[in-house]
Structures are given as C-alpha cells and as structure tokens.
Amino acid sequence: MDSSAVTACVLIIGNEILSGRTQDTNLQHIALTLGQWGIQVREARVVPDVEEIIVDSVNEARNGFDYVFTTGGIGPTHDDITAECIAKAFAVPLVTHPEIARMLETRPAPPDVMAARMRMARVPEGASLVDNTTGGPPGFRIENVYVMAGIPGVMKAMLGSLEGKLKSGPVVRSRSVTAFLGESTIAQALAEIQEKFPDVDLGSYPFFRQERYGTSLVMRGTDEATLDATLDAVKSAIIAAGETPQDVQHG
Amino acid sequence: MDSSAVTACVLIIGNEILSGRTQDTNLQHIALTLGQWGIQVREARVVPDVEEIIVDSVNEARNGFDYVFTTGGIGPTHDDITAECIAKAFAVPLVTHPEIARMLETRPAPPDVMAARMRMARVPEGASLVDNTTGGPPGFRIENVYVMAGIPGVMKAMLGSLEGKLKSGPVVRSRSVTAFLGESTIAQALAEIQEKFPDVDLGSYPFFRQERYGTSLVMRGTDEATLDATLDAVKSAIIAAGETPQDVQHG
Numbered sequence: 001m002d003s004s005a006v007t008a009c010v011l012i013i014g015n016e017i018l019s020g021r022t023q024d025t026n027l028q029h030i031a032l033t034l035g036q037w038g039i040q041v042r043e044a045r046v047v048p049d050v051e052e053i054i055v056d057s058v059n060e061a062r063n064g065f066d067y068v069f070t071t072g073g074i075g076p077t078h079d080d081i082t083a084e085c086i087a088k089a090f091a092v093p094l095v096t097h098p099e100i101a102r103m104l105e106t107r108p109a110p111p112d113v114m115a116a117r118m119r120m121a122r123v124p125e126g127a128s129l130v131d132n133t134t135g136g137p138p139g140f141r142i143e144n145v146y147v148m149a150g151i152p153g154v155m156k157a158m159l160g161s162l163e164g165k166l167k168s169g170p171v172v173r174s175r176s177v178t179a180f181l182g183e184s185t186i187a188q189a190l191a192e193i194q195e196k197f198p199d200v201d202l203g204s205y206p207f208f209r210q211e212r213y214g215t216s217l218v219m220r221g222t223d224e225a226t227l228d229a230t231l232d233a234v235k236s237a238i239i240a241a242g243e244t245p246q247d248v249q250h251g
Numbered sequence: 252m253d254s255s256a257v258t259a260c261v262l263i264i265g266n267e268i269l270s271g272r273t274q275d276t277n278l279q280h281i282a283l284t285l286g287q288w289g290i291q292v293r294e295a296r297v298v299p300d301v302e303e304i305i306v307d308s309v310n311e312a313r314n315g316f317d318y319v320f321t322t323g324g325i326g327p328t329h330d331d332i333t334a335e336c337i338a339k340a341f342a343v344p345l346v347t348h349p350e351i352a353r354m355l356e357t358r359p360a361p362p363d364v365m366a367a368r369m370r371m372a373r374v375p376e377g378a379s380l381v382d383n384t385t386g387g388p389p390g391f392r393i394e395n396v397y398v399m400a401g402i403p404g405v406m407k408a409m410l411g412s413l414e415g416k417l418k419s420g421p422v423v424r425s426r427s428v429t430a431f432l433g434e435s436t437i438a439q440a441l442a443e444i445q446e447k448f449p450d451v452d453l454g455s456y457p458f459f460r461q462e463r464y465g466t467s468l469v470m471r472g473t474d475e476a477t478l479d480a481t482l483d484a485v486k487s488a489i490i491a492a493g494e495t496p497q498d499v500q501h502g
Contacts, residue, residue: 078442
C-alpha cells in the first residue's frame with residue numbers, strides 16, 4: 001500500500017446497531033466522502049455504549065490511523081457517554097465549552113431540561129468544535145479524533161463541514177466491469193492480472209441476477225493510467241472466456 | 252451485564268465495505284438472528300482483505316467472545332483469503348476438505364477453472380462444515396469461529412443452518428415507545444428510571460419526522476416483568492411531560 005496514503009478508522013458507537021434494531025448507514029457515507037477527499041477508511045468498529053470499550057477502542061484507533069471519526073452518543077441523555085469517554089481516552093478533564101453553552105442557553109427551558117441540554121456542551125479540555133449546520137449543538141475534535149452525531153442527517157452535516165480542512169493523500173479511483181461468468185472461470189486470469197498490476201487492488205464480487213451468475217470486477221488505485229491498463233486486461237480476460245464486458249464504470 | 256450471557260463478535264471482511272462501494276446489511280441480520288437465539292453481538296469489526304489484519308482480528312475476537320462469525324472472502328478468486336487467514340490465526344495447516352472437493356468435482360470444468368474452484372475446498376485442518384442450502388460450497392467452523400460467505404443470501408442460508416446448534420444464554424427482549432418530545436425534556440426522568448432498573452438497558456434515540464422532533468425510548472433486558480415495569484415508568488414520564496406515549500412495541 002502507498003505510504004503517502006492518509007488513513008482513517010470509523011468508530012460506530014451504539015447498542016442499537018449491535019442489537020440489530022438500527023441498520024447503520026453512516027459508515028458507507030463516511031467512507032465514500034473521505035475517499036473523495038483522499039482519506040482511506042481502513043477499519044471500522046461497532047462498539048457498545050460501555051465506557052471501557054469505547055476508551056480502549058478510541059486509543060487503539062487514534063494510534064493506528066491518521067484520523068478517527070466517531071458517530072453516536074453525544075446527545076443529552078444518560079446513555080450518551082461519548083464525550084466523557086473521549087476525555088478519558090485522552091486523560092484530560094471534561095469541561096463545558098462556553099460557545100456551546102451560550103448556544104444552548106438561547107432557548108429558555110426549565111432548570112432540569114437545561115441541565116440535560118448542558119450535557120451536550122461538555123467536551124474534553126482542548127477540543128475544538130465541528131460545525132453542525134442543522135442548527136443543533138456541534139460535534140468536536142481533539143487531536144486526530146472527530147466526534148460526530150449518530151443521526152445520519154446530523155452526521156452528514158458535521159462531516160460536510162470538514163471539507164477542505166483535513167490533510168489528504170492520493171485519491172483512490174476505481175474502474176469496474178461486470179460479466180455473466182462464474183468467478184472460477186476467470187479466477188486464474190484475474191490472479192495473473194493482479195500480479196502484473198500490484199499497485200491496483202483487484203476485487204471480484206459475485207452476484208446472482210436475471211437468473212444468472214455473474215461477477216463484478218472492481219479495480220482500485222491511485223494512478224489513472226494503471227487503472228485503465230488493468231481494466232483493459234480484465235475486459236480481455238472476459239472476452240477470452242467467451243463473454244461480453246458490461247456496465248463499465250469509472251469512479 | 253448478565254454473566255450467563257453468551258456473546259459474539261462479527262468480523263466483516265472486505266475492502267468493498269470499507270471503500271463504501273457496498274452497504275453492509277449482514278451485521279444487522281446476524282445481530283437479529285443471534286439475538287433471537289440468545290447470543291448477544293457485543294462488537295463488530297470491518298476489516299480489509301489484508302492477511303495480518305484479519306489474523307490479528309480473528310485472534311483478538313476468538314479470545315474475547317464466546318463466538319466469532321465472519322463474512323466474506325471465501326470464494327475462488329485471488330482476493331478470497333479468509334480460509335488461509337483463519338488457518339494462520341489457529342496455527343494449523345490449510346487442507347483440502349474431501350467432502351467439499353467431491354462436491355466441487357461433480358461439475359466438470361477445464362483444469363484451470365477446477366483449480367480455482369478447489370480454492371473453495373480449502374479449510375483449516377480440523378474444521379467442520381457449515382451447510383450452504385443455496386447449493387454452493389459450504390462455510391466452515393473451527394473451534395468458536397464460524398466462517399460464512401459475504402453474499403447476503405448465502406450468508407443467511409449458512410447462519411440459518413446453525414439454528415439449534417449453538418449454546419445460548421438468556422434472550423434479550425425489548426420494549427419501545429416513542430414520544431414527540433425533545434430528549435432533554437425527559438432526560439432527567441430517564442436517568443432516574445435507568446438508575447431504578449439497572450438490569451435494563453434504557454436507550455434514547457432522537458428522530459425528526461412529521462416536521463417534529465421526537466425520541467424513541469428502547470428498553471432491553473432479559474426479564475419480562477422488569478421490562479414491563481420499566482416501560483410503565485417511561486410512559487408515565489412521557490405523560491408527566493405533557494405528551495402521549497405512542498407506538499408501543501414488545502420485541
């Protein structure tokens with residue numbers, strides 16, 4: 001893998017994903033968005049709302065990747081423990097951020113409601129804010145860890161606000177082509193093509209549709225010319241196997 | 252948490268999930284299915300098609316949880332490396348399973364195609380098979396690690412074949428109710444209810460629909476009577492806040 005690559009780990013925090021109650025869609029959005037920005041998601045973890053596990057996961061991830069993006073657990077209720085876990089991971093106090101506090105205080109509320117709302121102003125000492133253009137309270141950043149909401153619409157707004165503000169490596173581009181061929185039929189040719197183009201990541205993803213077996217061949221890499229050469233080789237292999245390359249896409 | 256709980260970790264193996272090209276849906280299905288069987292998914296990891304990472308993740312997971320379920324990487328192409336990684340994780344040789352080999356040999360093919368197909372007969376020494384009722388080659392099990400296909404339809408068939416064959420703990424049941432209330436409004440009441448019923452996991456999941464903010468309150472636990480008492484307390488809190496409990500569900 002390219003040593004100039006900028007990498008990320010996504011931490012999805014929430015019992016509701018692990019119980020199966022909620023289908024996560026945040027990972028895909030984050031992966032596609034960061035990919036366009038030249039940041040490669042190399043791992044994702046779904047962890048429960050358990051302090052020790054969140055703290056350990058954050059520490060492993062922030063040491064192993066250029067960036068960490070978390071989703072979930074930053075609301076006002078007792079089960080929102082992400083901010084305090086991040087503070088513990090960095091061994092810094094959890095403090096009230098004056099800017100968020102002012103924002104929350106503009107809407108009047110009874111004392112107990114305001115107290116709950118103020119939970120959302122708590123950030124690890126030294127954190128800066130991640131804008132929330134949906135109007136709610138912001139997320140935050142500390143060092144290389146970005147803490148975002150779990151609600152997809154709010155997460156998207158927070159992530160979007162980071163465009164142009166992160167360091168980036170080469171953007172991974174893709175080519176793909178499908179063929180109505182069993183994978184085994186072209187497996188040997190694919191292995192040879194992968195060997196010939198080691199800088200391209202060549203994946204084969206079988207499917208069953210229109211009552212037929214087929215496979216999608218996906219090439220990913222940072223050099224457009226090498227990708228095109230790989231695509232040509234894969235198309236030739238499909239033709240040599242007696243089928244027609246279909247649905248060629250450049251990404 | 253209940254010490255009689257039976258736990259699982261899900262390992263989703265595949266670059267296509269991390270690149271965002273494919274939206275994973277396997278985790279949700281596995282979590283819901285295992286949940287019904289009395290097995291709690293406590294963590295999930297999405298890892299790339301990189302040997303060292305897969306080996307390390309399998310070893311961490313199999314030592315940390317009662318069960319590990321993997322998806323992806325067991326096809327016939329060069330990028331299908333799960334079987335060899337699992338063998339490495341267990342430090343056993345990768346061998347050809349005679350039963351799978353016989354199954355694959357029944358369909359005639361040219362030598363190179365048959366050779367590719369035979370990749371799917373390779374299992375770690377000592378592995379047993381996980382049935383694949385879709386007609387394709389099976390998955391396999393070694394100790395507490397179950398290795399399944401990534402294609403959702405095939406994964407479902409493999410997982411389904413394990414029904415009644417796994418050890419199980421208490422089944423986690425749920426109650427849920429929604430209210431058109433901001434979370435902060437009932438945050439204090441929810442914290443008090445959580446404190447009163449420590450064996451119940453009470454989660455609050457905000458949403459925005461019909462142009463209004465609301466929240467879903469979800470209670471999870473193994474004792475039906477305690478869940479019902481918690482639900483009553485949450486409904487009372489919603490009513491005390493001037494709203495109407497809606498969409499009560501028992502799961």
